[in-house]
Every structure is written in C-alpha cells, then in structure tokens.
Amino acid sequence: MDANTQPQTLLEAMRYFSDPDVCLDFVALLRWPNGVACPTCGSVDVRFLATRRVWECKSKHPRKQFSVKVGTIFEDSPIGLDKWLAAIWMIANDKNGISSYEIARGIGVTQKSAWFMLHRIRLAMQTGTFQKLSGDVEVDETFLGGKARNMHKDVRERKIHGRGPSGKIIVMGILERHGRARLAVVPNRDTTTLQAKVREHVAPGATVYTDELASYAGLDVDYLHEVINHAESYARGVVHTNGMENFWSLLGRTVDGTYVSVEPFHLTRYLDEQAYRFDHRKENDGERFVGTFEGTVGRRLTYDKLTGNVESSDVLVTERQGRGKRKPKEQRDDRRQDANTGANAIWAV
Numbered sequence: 001m002d003a004n005t006q007p008q009t010l011l012e013a014m015r016y017f018s019d020p021d022v023c024l025d026f027v028a029l030l031r032w033p034n035g036v037a038c039p040t041c042g043s044v045d046v047r048f049l050a051t052r053r054v055w056e057c058k059s060k061h062p063r064k065q066f067s068v069k070v071g072t073i074f075e076d077s078p079i080g081l082d083k084w085l086a087a088i089w090m091i092a093n094d095k096n097g098i099s100s101y102e103i104a105r106g107i108g109v110t111q112k113s114a115w116f117m118l119h120r121i122r123l124a125m126q127t128g129t130f131q132k133l134s135g136d137v138e139v140d141e142t143f144l145g146g147k148a149r150n151m152h153k154d155v156r157e158r159k160i161h162g163r164g165p166s167g168k169i170i171v172m173g174i175l176e177r178h179g180r181a182r183l184a185v186v187p188n189r190d191t192t193t194l195q196a197k198v199r200e201h202v203a204p205g206a207t208v209y210t211d212e213l214a215s216y217a218g219l220d221v222d223y224l225h226e227v228i229n230h231a232e233s234y235a236r237g238v239v240h241t242n243g244m245e246n247f248w249s250l251l252g253r254t255v256d257g258t259y260v261s262v263e264p265f266h267l268t269r270y271l272d273e274q275a276y277r278f279d280h281r282k283e284n285d286g287e288r289f290v291g292t293f294e295g296t297v298g299r300r301l302t303y304d305k306l307t308g309n310v311e312s313s314d315v316l317v318t319e320r321q322g323r324g325k326r327k328p329k330e331q332r333d334d335r336r337q338d339a340n341t342g343a344n345a346i347w348a349v
Helices: 010-016 020-031 081-093 100-107 111-124 153-159 191-201 242-259 264-279 285-294 313-320 329-339
Strands: 046-049 054-057 136-144 169-176 181-186 207-210 224-227
Touching (some): 010 081, 081 100, 081 264, 100 111, 111 285, 136 191, 136 242, 169 264, 181 264
Parallel strands (some): 207 224
Antiparallel strands (some): 136 169
C-alpha cells in the first residue's frame, strides 16, 4: 500500500474503510503482497468470485473457496471488515486502552461481541521473540488486584490474609532502556523464579538494574548488577528502575481506569496489549495499526477456547453438533486457566 494514501488518523480511517471494496483490497494486499494464495495448498492459481466476494482455488482439494478472513483472527466472524479495522485502530492507538463498551457504542455491535473482538486483537498483538535483551536492562515487579478498602468484608477476609500483597497477582517486567519490554505473570518473588526469568530474557554481560529485593542477589555472576535502594533514593545517576516504574504507571491507568476489573486468566492478553503499544510508542498511529493487523494472520481464537468451554477444535465440533456434554464449572475454570497461562503467557510481547 502507498504510504501517502494510508490513513493516518481515526477520522481518515473511518472514511477510508467505509467502502467494503476498499476494506477487502486493503486486507488482501497486506495479507498477500505477492498475490492472493490459497490458504489450504498455497497455490496462486485462484479466481475471484465477485458475487460472493471470495476466491476459488483451481486445484482439487476440500475447501477450495476461501474468503480473506480464513486463517486469521477474523475467521467465522459475521462482523464486517470495516468494523474490525476500526476496532484494531482504536485499541492499537488508545494509550490507556479502550473498553468493550466503548467499542460496542462506537462501531455498533453488542458488548459481548466487542469483548470477543478485543481479545482476538490482543492475540494479534503478541510478538514473542527469542532475541534476548541487552545493554542497560531494568527489572522490577508489580502487584495487580483490588484494593482491600474497596472490598466487601467477606471478600476481603477470603482474599487478604494479613499484610502485604496477599491475594494479588505478581507481574514481572524486564525493560531494555530505549527498547522493548518483556512481561510475565509469576507465581512468587522467590530467587529461583525471578532470576530464571532474568536469565531467560536478558543476554549475559548486560547491565541489570534492580531494586534492593534480596531475590536478585547473585545476578552479578552473569551480569553487571546495579542496585538502587528505594528507601534512600529513586535514582543514583544511571542506577534506577524509573523506566519500569513509568511502565507500571501506564499499566495501572489501563487496568484500573479503563478495564476496572481484569480476570486473572485473561491478564496475559491485557499485558500483551499494553506492551505492544509501549514497544511501538515511537511509531505513528498508522504504523501501529498496520503492525497490529499483520499479527492477525495465522492466529485464531474461538469463543469457547477463550472462555474455557472446550480444549480443542475437535471437542468444539462435537459440542456444536450436540453430542458433547458440558463439563462441570470447576473443570471449565481449570481449562480456562490453563489456556491463558501456557506458552503464550510466558511472553507478554
């Protein structure tokens, strides 16, 4: 696509994508820059069926006909591309996130549909990489969860035991200064847990800045480890974790201000969203939009998988045909937890 004709603002995007043909051409060009290819066999020998707005592969195999949505997060969605693209633009560029209610009002869908759309877009924002961070790296943790003073007495007694962060979720952040952030939900702040994450994501020889938490003692074996004691000061020259503190501030405004209540089993996708915007903060709105869209190909998230109702696509088909039995709630919750704390939860970018 010509950068001069690509929309640069939300108003331009709404006008640009109001034409279904423009939407189709835009998505097809980004997905298949070298020409439309069959998602089943990869053949480029296809023809376009204008009456149905789909392509047909000339090779003989099942599912010869395919739309531009097949093989993307949009697959099986009855919602038009104009609404999908508008939603992608808004979530990619609203610094503090955007709620499903706002999306629902803005593009004219139900809140439930908007919630599902946003989670699929967050999946597209996952940009996991095996490249380790280097140079100056800041490491810190934060706790996410409701404030005790805002809880009913019975809820507070159930979740909060004594003082400290009991009942909250621990999120670990690793930030390469002037670079990207890596986030992970961790079960505790033990030495083994935190140092394993540092060694997994930071290249040996880097300079690692942490606070005075005892769990980081021993990192000087592989890194130049600098410690800032927050009881004395927040910075000592270049020794500080202010970059991570800034990120936690942005995350707090997103979670507390926009989303208000985030379920633990969905938290990793909200972290994906915030990390993506932070990592691409130097890009303009149009570039962030295109970058997010490029992540939509080759990924799919069904509603049943998102809510933990099924374990695989085979079970999904069985249940849709009425032959499967719905599992007890506690088993569905376990699967839902597993679906959001697996391989994708290790990386939040």
